[in-house]
Amino acid sequence: MQEYLQRAKAACAELSQTSGRLRNDTLLEMAKALRSEHGAILEANAKDMEYARGAGLSSAMLDRLLLDEKRINAMAESIETIASLRDPLGRTIEGWTLPNGLNIQKVSIPIGVVGVIYESRPNVTSDTAALCFKSGNVAVLKGGKEAVNSNFAIADILRGVLEQSGLSKDIISMLPDSSREGVMKLVKMDKFVDLIIPRGGESLIRSVCDNATVPVVKHDKGVCNIYLDESADIGSALKILVNAKVQRPGVCNSMETLLVDTAIAKTALPLIKSEFEKHSTKLKGCVQTLAVIGVEAASEEDFYVEYADNILNIKVVNGVEAATAHIAKYGSGHSDAIITENYKNAEFFLNAVDSACVYVNASTRFTDGGEFGFGAEVGISTNKLHSRGPMGVNDLTTYKYKILGNGQIRE
Amino acid sequence: MQEYLQRAKAACAELSQTSGRLRNDTLLEMAKALRSEHGAILEANAKDMEYARGAGLSSAMLDRLLLDEKRINAMAESIETIASLRDPLGRTIEGWTLPNGLNIQKVSIPIGVVGVIYESRPNVTSDTAALCFKSGNVAVLKGGKEAVNSNFAIADILRGVLEQSGLSKDIISMLPDSSREGVMKLVKMDKFVDLIIPRGGESLIRSVCDNATVPVVKHDKGVCNIYLDESADIGSALKILVNAKVQRPGVCNSMETLLVDTAIAKTALPLIKSEFEKHSTKLKGCVQTLAVIGVEAASEEDFYVEYADNILNIKVVNGVEAATAHIAKYGSGHSDAIITENYKNAEFFLNAVDSACVYVNASTRFTDGGEFGFGAEVGISTNKLHSRGPMGVNDLTTYKYKILGNGQIRE
Numbered sequence: 001m002q003e004y005l006q007r008a009k010a011a012c013a014e015l016s017q018t019s020g021r022l023r024n025d026t027l028l029e030m031a032k033a034l035r036s037e038h039g040a041i042l043e044a045n046a047k048d049m050e051y052a053r054g055a056g057l058s059s060a061m062l063d064r065l066l067l068d069e070k071r072i073n074a075m076a077e078s079i080e081t082i083a084s085l086r087d088p089l090g091r092t093i094e095g096w097t098l099p100n101g102l103n104i105q106k107v108s109i110p111i112g113v114v115g116v117i118y119e120s121r122p123n124v125t126s127d128t129a130a131l132c133f134k135s136g137n138v139a140v141l142k143g144g145k146e147a148v149n150s151n152f153a154i155a156d157i158l159r160g161v162l163e164q165s166g167l168s169k170d171i172i173s174m175l176p177d178s179s180r181e182g183v184m185k186l187v188k189m190d191k192f193v194d195l196i197i198p199r200g201g202e203s204l205i206r207s208v209c210d211n212a213t214v215p216v217v218k219h220d221k222g223v224c225n226i227y228l229d230e231s232a233d234i235g236s237a238l239k240i241l242v243n244a245k246v247q248r249p250g251v252c253n254s255m256e257t258l259l260v261d262t263a264i265a266k267t268a269l270p271l272i273k274s275e276f277e278k279h280s281t282k283l284k285g286c287v288q289t290l291a292v293i294g295v296e297a298a299s300e301e302d303f304y305v306e307y308a309d310n311i312l313n314i315k316v317v318n319g320v321e322a323a324t325a326h327i328a329k330y331g332s333g334h335s336d337a338i339i340t341e342n343y344k345n346a347e348f349f350l351n352a353v354d355s356a357c358v359y360v361n362a363s364t365r366f367t368d369g370g371e372f373g374f375g376a377e378v379g380i381s382t383n384k385l386h387s388r389g390p391m392g393v394n395d396l397t398t399y400k401y402k403i404l405g406n407g408q409i410r411e
Numbered sequence: 412m413q414e415y416l417q418r419a420k421a422a423c424a425e426l427s428q429t430s431g432r433l434r435n436d437t438l439l440e441m442a443k444a445l446r447s448e449h450g451a452i453l454e455a456n457a458k459d460m461e462y463a464r465g466a467g468l469s470s471a472m473l474d475r476l477l478l479d480e481k482r483i484n485a486m487a488e489s490i491e492t493i494a495s496l497r498d499p500l501g502r503t504i505e506g507w508t509l510p511n512g513l514n515i516q517k518v519s520i521p522i523g524v525v526g527v528i529y530e531s532r533p534n535v536t537s538d539t540a541a542l543c544f545k546s547g548n549v550a551v552l553k554g555g556k557e558a559v560n561s562n563f564a565i566a567d568i569l570r571g572v573l574e575q576s577g578l579s580k581d582i583i584s585m586l587p588d589s590s591r592e593g594v595m596k597l598v599k600m601d602k603f604v605d606l607i608i609p610r611g612g613e614s615l616i617r618s619v620c621d622n623a624t625v626p627v628v629k630h631d632k633g634v635c636n637i638y639l640d641e642s643a644d645i646g647s648a649l650k651i652l653v654n655a656k657v658q659r660p661g662v663c664n665s666m667e668t669l670l671v672d673t674a675i676a677k678t679a680l681p682l683i684k685s686e687f688e689k690h691s692t693k694l695k696g697c698v699q700t701l702a703v704i705g706v707e708a709a710s711e712e713d714f715y716v717e718y719a720d721n722i723l724n725i726k727v728v729n730g731v732e733a734a735t736a737h738i739a740k741y742g743s744g745h746s747d748a749i750i751t752e753n754y755k756n757a758e759f760f761l762n763a764v765d766s767a768c769v770y771v772n773a774s775t776r777f778t779d780g781g782e783f784g785f786g787a788e789v790g791i792s793t794n795k796l797h798s799r800g801p802m803g804v805n806d807l808t809t810y811k812y813k814i815l816g817n818g819q820i821r822e
Contacts, residue, residue: 013739017762098784102773109765111795190620194795209601209624215796216626236818243820328424350813351428354520362513362816371821373509384522384605385626386797389812401800402761405773407647409654410782 001185004176005192008113011138011170016110018136018167020087026165027083027130031076033157034126038072044153045122052146064121065147075123075154078376079130085375088135088393103404108397110136112194115175115186116378117142117208119200122150129158129172131378135396140193142175142183180207187212199379217391220382221306222252222334224364227323227349229340230263236361237268237339238275243363244337246279249310252380253335253367257303257313259323262288265316269293272314281310288316303330320345324352331355333382335364335389356382356389412596415587416603419524422549422581427521429547429578431498437576438494438541442487444568445537449483455564456533463557475532476558486534486565489787490541496786499546499804514815519808521547523605526586526597527789528553528619530611533561540569540583542789546807551604553586553594591618598623606797610790628802631793632717633663633745635775638734638760640751641674647772648679648750649686654774655748657690660721663791664746664778668714668724670734673699676727680704683725692721699727714741731756735763742766744793746775746800767793767800 034041045067052065091108098104114137118124125143132139143151152174159169175182187196190213198208199219209216226244228237244255260268269292276283284298298313303326305313317323320338327336337359338349346360357367367390369377374392381387387395445452456478463476502519509515525548529535536554543550554562563585570580586593598607601624609619610630620627637655639648655666671679680703687694695709709724714737728734731749738747748770749760757771768778778801780788785803792798798806 012765013763016765096784098782102777104783112765213620215794233818239820240818247821352424354423354427354523355811357812357814359814360816362814362819363821365821366509366513366814366819371509372515373507383626384809388810398795399799400766401768403768403770403773403777405771407644407651408773408777409650410658410774410776 001177001182002189002192004173005113005140005186005189007170008138008140008173009192011168012110012112014168015133015136015138015171020089022165023087023134023136024083026161026167027079027134029165030126030130030158030161031079031083033161034072034076034079034154037157038069040157041067041072041150041153042069044149047149048147055146057146061146065150067122067150071123075126078123078127082127082130082134082376082393085134085393088397091394091397093399100408101406102408105402105404106399107402108394108399111396111398113138113140113192114396115140115142115193115196115214117183117196117198117200117204119144119204122147122154124199125151125154125174126158127376128378129155131376131393131396133171135393137396138170139172140175140186141173142178142186145178148178183208184211187214187216190214197378215386217381217383217387219379221332222254222367222380222382223257223304223306223330223332224253224255224335224337225257225259225323225327225331226255226337226339226364227259227317227320227327228261228264228268229320229338229342229345230261231342231345232264232339233341234268234271238271240337240339240361240363241272242275242279244365245276245281245312246310247363247365250308251365252306253364254308255312255364256305256307257315257326257330259315259317259326260289261320261323262316262318265289266292269314276312279310281312284311284313286313286315289314306332320348321352324349327353327355333384334380335359335367337362337364356380412588412593413600413603415584416524416551416597416600418581419549419551419584420603422579423521423523425579426547426549426582431500433576434498434545434547435494437572437578438490438545440572440576441537441541441569442490442494444572445483445487445490445565448568449480451568452478452483452561452564453480455560458560459558466557468557472557476561478533478561482534486537489534489538493538493541493545493787493804496545496804499808502805502808504810511819512817513819516813516815517810518813519805519810522807522809524549524551524603525807526551526553526604526607526625528594528607528609528611528615530555530615533558533565535610536562536565536585537569538787539789540566542787542804542807544582546804548807549581550583551586551597552584553589553597556589559589594619595622598625598627601625608789626797628792628794628798630790632743633665633778633791633793634667634715634717634741634743635664635746635748636668636670636734636738636742637666637748637750637775638670638728638731638738639672639675639679640731640749640753640756641672642753642756643675643750644752645679645682649682651748651750651772651774652683653686653690655776656687656692656723657721658774658776661719662776663717664775665719666723666775667716667718668726668737668741670726670728670737671700672731672734673727673729676700677703680725687723690721692723695722695724697726700725717743731759732763735760738764738766744795745791746770746778748773748775767791
């Protein structure tokens with residue numbers, strides 16, 4: 001492992017000297033190669049599918065794993081989009097000149113070697129590799145065990161393009177030892193790895209955070225809350241609530257808990273119930289909710305849960321302060337919203353809620369790199385430091401100070 | 412420890428709702444209180460000094476520990492400077508509006524609970540507490556064992572002012588268990604602590620990094636290098652070199668190694684030797700250096716050392732690429748400089764050297780929050796992520812996205 005990571009680290013210096021044009025041209029070649037060599041990917045994917053069927057994976061899991069020509073084309077298109085983004089490197093983030101004439105420029109640079117650990121679909125391999133490459137980072141990838149053949153086939157094609165472009169193949173690679181032990185070794189290699197991004201289950205993220213000496217930006221669960229304030233426009237509110245829960249219940253930015261102001265509980269709850277019944281949402285309510293509408297009882301534990309399903313908790317709270325206190329206790333710092341026409345309450349909520357994304361009068365479903373206009377995303381960080389919320393290519397950079405003088409010495 | 416940190420965490424919510432004016436007024440009261448209650452600090456400091464003399468600390472160490480009325484006044488002045496800085500909170504770092512009208516604002520906010528571990532002078536206690544408070548963070552401080560009475564006396568005065576201002580005393584505190592075990596417990600409390608900043612010896616920093624589950628921004632050693640290019644203006648160069656080594660050899664931004672281009676070794680080295688002899692600098696040279704001037708031989712290990720003393724390594728290298736290769740291997744990513752009149756070499760050096768601060772034609776001694784114009788500094792980060800180089804109050808913040816809508820739902 002150490003020798004492998006030494007090669008990855010060594011590739012950083014070469015990559016940091018490439019031009020944005022060379023990186024973009026290489027990305028376009030990668031997209032082409034994925035299309036022209038799709039046969040090799042489909043063959044590898046067939047092996048994964050066969051193994052997965054034998055292991056009895058659910059049909060939803062099998063669908064996530066499956067690749068076809070259309071999906072490979074979508075992977076190629078995604079790389080083309082990444083190629084078209086503005087270069088995240090060499091941006092002057094700040095710049096100023098000191099009284100002595102020294103000019104200081106805070107300039108964006110690559111992070112170095114970025115390790116990404118993920119579980120899901122094979123297209124994450126090409127997306128992540130492309131995002132890292134665009135931002136001048138060496139990618140060390142570790143995908144799900146069930147997709148191992150597909151992932152290696154995709155990486156092989158991208159590595160082949162690197163070689164043809166006169167670059168080192170070590171710029172993109174799959175971690176050779178993809179066991180749990182391999183991952184735990186990787187996260188301690190702070191001499192060679194600059195950042196670990198774990199995307200996946202809670203237990204994976206916990207064990208990475210507990211064991212890592214490399215800095216970690218985690219992509220943890222989303223327990224998103226929406227607070228319906230007394231002053232809300234109820235017609236607009238119902239549309240937002242349904243969208244936040246029903247449009248795609250399985251994703252991290254969907255709503256898990258609706259908080260309803262006591263002052264409007266009696267009038268709003270029946271409307272909410274009838275609206276969600278149209279979408280077959282299973283509702284669970286607190287004691288005060290049950291006093292108004294007939295739904296299943298929610299336990300205290302339920303308010304911590306990311307259902308990733310068409311299930312919604314409802315809790316009656318006494319005003320905006322109680323709502324933010326609930327969010328501080330049960331939320332996951334991902335995305336939370338207030339629906340209100342009251343300026344003061346909106347302002348209080350925006351300041352008091354300490355989440356990556358805090359909304360007024362909009363669906364939490366907008367927490368997404370694509371929706372934010374980042375073009376593509378590495379994922380959604382639930383870290384408080386370095387990167388928060390949707391991570392685009394700019395979030396895969398750090399900075400250095402370039403300081404231009406003409407003989408200045410310190411007095 | 413857990414109960415203590417729970418109180419610290421709880422104080423975050425209160426602090427995040429304070430206005431910049433309240434924080435500044437409270438800082439000015441803190442400065443006043445340090446001056447008016449200097450008697451209590453001097454009494455506590457006398458105890459520390461007595462203990463330190465008994466323990467046989469060096470006179471340099473004793474001088475660092477000693478407080479007098481003048482030094483306490485300087486601490487108060489430093490707090491007044493921090494109060495006068497622009498509010499680091501509520502800055503809109505970026506902002507844009509999506510085609511659907513959703514307005515996204517990336518806004519600076521406090522990090523939360525910040526643990527700072529330091530070894531040196533008691534004034535670090537008041538400086539760090541003030542910087543954390545200015546930026547809306549709860550400070551958990553752990554100073555050197557030898558300064559324990561002084562540190563607690565200073566913190567008590569600051570905490571008294573917090574209480575008088577109607578704020579929680581838990582906003583500033585000294586870690587009650589200041590043993591090594593206490594520190595190792597602290598760095599694992601990721602539920603309550605958001606950032607750990609260790610400033611101090613290599614072994615402390617290594618054990619914090621190895622054990623922490625809390626994110627760490629380390630303030631590690633500075634092995635700073637200056638490369639003297641063939642095209643350098645030698646008169647200006649000698650002034651920069653002497654300044655970088657001699658002006659204050661004990662600090663992290665002073666030069667440890669001078670790299671001299673082969674092309675000018677024969678002419679430049681004698682000038683360098685005679686210049687440094689005027690300042691009694693002890694020179695150590697590589698084999699090629701020894702062929703030109705008579706100085707002590709440098710071992711390979713010497714190039715990794717932060718002397719913190721008036722000692723300088725000299726190495727002859729074959730051009731700018733060899734210089735950057737040396738820096739990549741032996742440097743600590745702190746501050747490195749090139750002295751050159753060649754545009755291409757300057758540009759290559761600026762891009763290739765991956766250090767927090769990379770200079771052209773200036774002394775590395777400028778790597779300092781005060782010199783950068785930050786007003787005051789938490790220290791100099793040698794991390795690659797979150798904060799790099801001199802850390803001012805802006806570096807004690809993170810961000811969230813505030814998203815303002817009027818009914819937007821995702822299609």
